[in-house]
Amino acid sequence: MSDRAGRMTGLRAILEGAVPRVCSAAVALIAVDGDVAAAAATGELVRYADAEGTLAADRPPARRDSIFDLASISKLFTTVVLLSLAEEGRIALDEPAAAWIPGLDRRITLRRLLTHTAGLTPTRRIDLELPTADPAERLAAMLETPITHPVGGPYLYSDVGMIMAGRLAELTGGAPLDLLVRSRITDVLGLADTGYRPGALPRVAATEWKPERPGPGCVRGEVHDETAYALGGVAGHAGLFATADDLLAFGEALRLGGGPVLRPESVAEMVRDQGAEGAAFRHGLGVRIGDPALVGTPGDGAFGHSGFTGTSLLIDPARRLTVVLLTNAVHPVRGRDGIRELRHAVAGEAQRLA
Structure with missing residues (x-):
């Protein structure tokens, strides 16, 4: 077996060991110095028809170009949009957000x-x-959420804070958040399969069984997160969908200093320990x-984010690694075990290949 074949087999074996126990579908990419060193896709984009585990009649296979709900990885895109606006002087990191959202506590920055x-x-x-309100009314109410914990830490x-951040991006950027993400990130990087509200495309992985949503079967092509859905599918904390290759390209842009979406000094500030206390990480x-x-x-210096649906993006500049894991671990129900261990196994395989 060639060394390349062995690498592919190692990552594939990890994913196949988790499917369908942890998730019904999984796609992973490991890039070293920007080159894909391992790639694997396994499972079924739609495996279940309901919360009881009834198998769906149509179970399309997961492929490398399958599209997944990124969940909280969306926060990274919101952050990049905001930092690009800060580069242009449209917003400052430490000015009161009340300058843009009247009524906010002036300690919120x-x-x-x-x-x-x-x-x-x-x-x-x-x-x-607000069960009968429209997305605009719900967003207005979200922006009135009072402070209930110490400001400045721990x-x-x-998610409420990131929804506010997304609204700040809209107000300072002069456009809806989905258009800002498109114009400042996805169009610039050529991420054709990244965006909000993709609809039930054949390549989209299903998520949770939600009988309160319109349409039969498990959620597919609309955001899993209840709050983002209530806000119309576009929010600062969740809502983006993407393929593994698109997310890899986004991660590589950050690993290499931000070009062409951010300046190196903005990325340096983004990945600098900001001194927030009380978390299990910096x-x-x-x-x-x-x-x-x-x-x-x-103690590792790698940075990134995970998503509730079972996704993760890990960027390790010291090892020259970018690691993407996309799964639908909430299909057909949330609370399944094993996603943390799967993330660790993929990260361990990436470190082995570095």
Whole structure:
């Protein structure tokens, strides 16, 4: 067996060991110095028809070009948009966000939103609070969420904060968030398969069984996250879909210093430890540094983010690695075991190949 074939077999064996127990579909890419050293795709994009595990009649296979709900990896795209706006002087990291969103506590700044130290609650089920409201009314209510925890720290992961950050991007960028992501990231990098609200395309992986949503079967082609869905499918914390190759290209841009979407000094600030206390990892602007859930080694300098649907992007400049794992571990229900171990195994394989 050639060395290349052995590498492919190693990654594929890891994924096949997790499918369908952890997820029904998985795609992974490992790039060393920008070249794909290992790639694998396995499983079925739609395996189940309901929460009871009834097998679907049509079960298309996962492929390298399959499209997955990125969940909280969307936060990295929101962050890059905001940092690009900061480069243009449209917003500053430490100015009160109330300059753009009247009524906000003046202690809330973009830096605090991106480091989860603004004192905001982790989540808010605005769909349940305002069941008959439209997305604009729900967003307005989200922006009125009061501070309930200490401002400045300790770290408290907050989707609410990232929703506010997404709105700041819209107000300072003069366009909806999906258009800002397109014009400032995906069009620039040529990410043709990355975007919000893809619809039920044949290449899209299904997520959770949600009987309250319109349409038969499990959710497919619309955002899994309830709050992002209630806000119309586009939000600062969730909503993006992408292929593994597109996400790899995005990660490589960050690994190499940001060009052509950000300046090197912006990326340096993004991946600098911002001093947020109380987390199991160090935190940059929108990114986690040395997150043991991703790398298994708390002191590691790799950075990135994970997503609730079972996705992750890991960038390790010291080892010249970019690692993508896309899964639908919430299909057909959330709470399945093993995604952390799968992330560790893929990261371990990447370190072996570096």
